[in-house]
Amino acid sequence: MEKRFGSTVAVSGASLSLPRHGRMSIVGPSGCGKSTILSMICGLTDPTDGVVRVEGATTMKERLARCAWMPQRDLLLPWRDVAGNAALALENHGTSKRAAREQVLDLIDRFGLSGFEKKYPHQLSGGMRQRVSFLRTMAAGKDVLLFDEPFGALDSITRADLQQWLRRTLDEAPRTTVLVTHDVEEALLLGDTVVVMSARPGRIVQQIDVRLPQTESRRELIRHPEFAQLRDELLSLLEVTE
Incomplete structure (x- = not known):
């Protein structure tokens, strides 16, 4: 698919596929069209050329009905x-x-918010x-979730x-x-597949399948040799694309 804004080509020749309940991370330089791809997936815009299909839906309205988008700012x-x-x-x-309200109260504990139900954003x-x-x-009940730098504004401890x-x-x-995301470690931690994009016009440079040991410990995982190898591979690709 391709997306142009006037004479500017934001995304060129992108072809992506993801199985149901798969997890994909997209990394690349600023301005390479990562967020544009999200906006096309969720039906906020159409590609200039090509087709976007989400669970069989191709129209903007149908795609929007199947997706939930979480931006970097919480917008509470x-x-x-x-x-x-x-x-x-x-x-x-x-x-x-x-x-x-009753439905979300049933989920409060799972999201680590028990005891904060009646707090206001300025108190958090x-x-x-x-x-x-x-x-x-998550409460929106959509099966497709799009995350646009959700941890970008957080300190490193909170982010981890x-x-x-x-x-x-x-899970x-x-x-x-x-x-x-711009964070290579985050891409590996949260993606089964990591897609590397070039500088604008955004093209897919590489798609890497993430096969890492199963562990609940983030610390153990990022110290694993296979994780370090994939991280170095991604960093090398990103150096070339800048």
Whole structure:
């Protein structure tokens, strides 16, 4: 597929496929079209050339109905508490406010938010705000989740904690996921496949299958020789694409 904005080619010749409940990470230089690919997948825009298909759906409206997008900023509403913010996606699809709140309250503990149900965004840390944003995204009930640099604004300790937490959450509640990130380690931790893109116009330079030992410990995994080898391979590819 290709996406042009006037005379500017943002994405050129991209061909991607992902099985149901597969996890894909996309890395590449700034401005290479990573977020543009997400916007085409979720139906916010169409490719200039080519076809995007999500669970068999090809129209923008049909793709949008199947996808949930989590941006880098949490975009929580300051006048709503944690449960109210998390319930917003359900309310937007016609669920009553009370029923939506009850549904997200059933998920609060899984997302590490027990005891924070009635807190407001200004009372939360950056990591807790992102957990609320994840809960809102998951509560929407979509089978395809798109993450656009969800941890980009967090400190390294919080980021590492949420990476491990998200891996565990997706193991417990599988979804088809596409993650855009600048962090090579994050790409490997959260993706079964890592796609490397070139500078604009964004092209797919390499697609790497991630086969790593099964462990719940992030620390053990990033210290494993196979992880280090894949990390070095990705870094070398990114040096060439810049």
